[in-house]
């Protein structure tokens with residue numbers, strides 16, 4: 001059955017990462033509660049989730065990342081030094 005509404009997750013970077021755009025929005029990870037940064041064009045129907053929380057979900061549901069480079073870029077983005085607070 002595919003009638004059940006599917007929760008749409010939005011994989012975000014932590015708010016502690018340097019902002020890429022001035023109009024970035026902030027949200028809360030549904031998994032661990034960390035504050036996340038995301039682009040404003042993602043609607044409220046999307047549930048923010050951080051990458052460390054999202055990966056186990058993706059693997060649990062057997063979902064392959066659509067583009068390995070995207071995931072690699074996200075991981076690289078996470079790994080960036082936060083710089084001076």
Ligand SMILES: [Zn+2]
Pocket residue numbers: 029030031032033034049050051052053054
């Ligand atoms: Zn999380």
